[in-house]
Amino acid sequence: MIELKNISKTFHQGKQSFKALDNINLKLEQGDILGIIGFSGAGKSTLIRCVNLLEKPDTGQVIVNGKDLIPLRHAELANERKKIGMIFQHFNLLSSRTVFDNVALPLELDGVDKATIAGKVNSLLKTVGLQDKANEYPKNLSGGQKQRVAIARALANDPHLLLCDEATSALDPLTTQSILQLLRDINQQFRITILLITHEMEVVKAICNHVAVIDEGKLLVKGGLEELYSESSHPIIAQLLTEREMEVPVRLRDSLITKPAKNKFPLLEISFNKDLNVEQLLAYIHQENMIYKLYRVENGQPGVNGFGRAQLHIQTDEMQTEVLLGYLEKYGVKYKIKGYAG
Numbered sequence: 001m002i003e004l005k006n007i008s009k010t011f012h013q014g015k016q017s018f019k020a021l022d023n024i025n026l027k028l029e030q031g032d033i034l035g036i037i038g039f040s041g042a043g044k045s046t047l048i049r050c051v052n053l054l055e056k057p058d059t060g061q062v063i064v065n066g067k068d069l070i071p072l073r074h075a076e077l078a079n080e081r082k083k084i085g086m087i088f089q090h091f092n093l094l095s096s097r098t099v100f101d102n103v104a105l106p107l108e109l110d111g112v113d114k115a116t117i118a119g120k121v122n123s124l125l126k127t128v129g130l131q132d133k134a135n136e137y138p139k140n141l142s143g144g145q146k147q148r149v150a151i152a153r154a155l156a157n158d159p160h161l162l163l164c165d166e167a168t169s170a171l172d173p174l175t176t177q178s179i180l181q182l183l184r185d186i187n188q189q190f191r192i193t194i195l196l197i198t199h200e201m202e203v204v205k206a207i208c209n210h211v212a213v214i215d216e217g218k219l220l221v222k223g224g225l226e227e228l229y230s231e232s233s234h235p236i237i238a239q240l241l242t243e244r245e246m247e248v249p250v251r252l253r254d255s256l257i258t259k260p261a262k263n264k265f266p267l268l269e270i271s272f273n274k275d276l277n278v279e280q281l282l283a284y285i286h287q288e289n290m291i292y293k294l295y296r297v298e299n300g301q302p303g304v305n306g307f308g309r310a311q312l313h314i315q316t317d318e319m320q321t322e323v324l325l326g327y328l329e330k331y332g333v334k335y336k337i338k339g340y341a342g
Ligand SMILES: Nc1ncnc2c1ncn2[C@@H]1O[C@H](COP(=O)(O)OP(=O)(O)OP(=O)(O)O)[C@@H](O)[C@H]1O
Pocket: 011, 012, 013, 018, 020, 038, 039, 040, 041, 042, 043, 044, 045, 046, 047, 199, 273, 332
């Protein structure tokens, strides 16, 4: 069982301070899949990072299987952390290591012998459906395959808890579904508790048996999806429940394919944040002489649901596309590849 009790966290920058988490209380039973949903800046990442103490709360307790992690000394904390796996939006694989060696890394660091590592890694690669990719390097894998490698690596130390930090936010809809299905299978097969954060209601609906809504560092609701719907008169919850994926433009609807291909370019759905808005992005695109078509723009309300969304069809070469995606990531802007079209 995992319990967060009275967790608060304030960030200080120069003379300014910002309360990112305000007295959070949350409980998960073994085998639960809890989704924490909220808009950009609500405090989701800070909260999930408090669970394995990547971020140390100012106050409160993080109780994992009866033990408060906060007062633990370094070695003891490292031991508890081994049992908490984590996956990230951008996979965080080591590009210089093969798939096999990425998955093997936590076991190597733990001093496990080579024969045991080989057995374990091969079995994990089978679990995530990548046994034929053991000798590939991450650069030769699709986004979904990279996330499968990251999942296998997160499972290497037989964790009882898996933390998922926007694990499907960089993936197209079909790949998202397959990764969510894999997480569901892992939860069933290993009885692993899963705590995930997302800004997409679809993810919560697809996989979670419990949900908590976070806004401005406070939990607004926690419980089953029914509880969420019963609170839908709350403006933030109403928005979360109504926010849908933007519709694909009619012109592209029939030609959109799910995988990259020659002369097909990604259609991006971009959710802006306080650090980058649509005008700034377009100024950058012009400055870099990138070819694009802007299909839809939705204006958000600053401080309520981020700074709007847009659908942008990038029609430039692969290298420039990578540069653009890197630019969005630099500003922490979330995007989704809806598919590819010419
Ligand atoms: N290290 C830090 N120093 C200062 N402020 C921070 C730090 N980390 C987070 N914050 C602030 O705390 C607030 C919550 O951030 P957090 O990343 O937890 O939100 P989030 O809900 O995960 O947002 P997103 O979905 O955009 O990632 C934001 O206003 C952010 O700017």
